[in-house]
Amino acid sequence: xxxxxxxxxxxxxxxxxxxxxxxxxxxxxxxxxxxxxxxxxxxxxxxxxxxxxxxxxxxxxxxxxxxxxxxxxxxxxxxxxxxxxxxxxxxxxxxxxxxxxxxxxxxxxxxxxxxxxxxxxxxxxxxxxxxxxxxxxxxxxxxxxxxxxxxxxxxxxxxxxxxxxxxxxxxxxxxxxxxxxxxxxxxxxxxxxxxxxxxxxxxxxxxxxxxxxxxxxxxxxxxxxxxxxxxxxxxxxxx
Numbered sequence: 001x002x003x004x005x006x007x008x009x010x011x012x013x014x015x016x017x018x019x020x021x022x023x024x025x026x027x028x029x030x031x032x033x034x035x036x037x038x039x040x041x042x043x044x045x046x047x048x049x050x051x052x053x054x055x056x057x058x059x060x061x062x063x064x065x066x067x068x069x070x071x072x073x074x075x076x077x078x079x080x081x082x083x084x085x086x087x088x089x090x091x092x093x094x095x096x097x098x099x100x101x102x103x104x105x106x107x108x109x110x111x112x113x114x115x116x117x118x119x120x121x122x123x124x125x126x127x128x129x130x131x132x133x134x135x136x137x138x139x140x141x142x143x144x145x146x147x148x149x150x151x152x153x154x155x156x157x158x159x160x161x162x163x164x165x166x167x168x169x170x171x172x173x174x175x176x177x178x179x180x181x182x183x184x185x186x187x188x189x190x191x192x193x194x195x196x197x198x199x200x201x202x203x204x205x206x207x208x209x210x211x212x213x214x215x216x217x218x219x220x221x222x223x224x225x226x227x228x229x230x231x232x233x234x235x236x237x238x239x
Contacts, residue, residue: 010169017203100163148186
């Protein structure tokens, strides 16, 4: 059994989609990031960066004590290795998938996150930031479009992989990012195909009711006002 510490966001969707694709039994433990649940001592013991998702594998391969894993990319690799699915075992195939997983972790996710913040959540418009992150997200979509034109079906080649699962949830936010998929026909084709996968739909639906009324003023402080002190003291817990 996998305990999934989760909230319905792009990073959370990566893992809910993977678990649905793998068919592993799992139990959802909601981490209400708007109420500061990510600062509880119990959660920090699993995810010291106070970010969800995280997992605890109660039945790791080989037996022994439960294993906890934080950071969505590390979780995807862990689950792929546990199940023998969605990560090639040959040298070239494996490292191609891992490169595109890291591309998402270090590029598309952070840049789209900043773009979305300054477009939607910043208390005042900052034209430089909106232009800077908007252009970088546009560039990254161009990189992805070119890659898909070369590989065909999926990001790292003919087979669906954890690279696709990592990238898809962030492309899911393209409208909020003010990105027109019509400008990126290969991304549009790939996105439409992945959206039709039953496991993708189940992963996206997981906990969608939890987001209702999330961005209160207290939630904004919890999400956007974090410092080292807030991690030490848990001062951003709400309610």
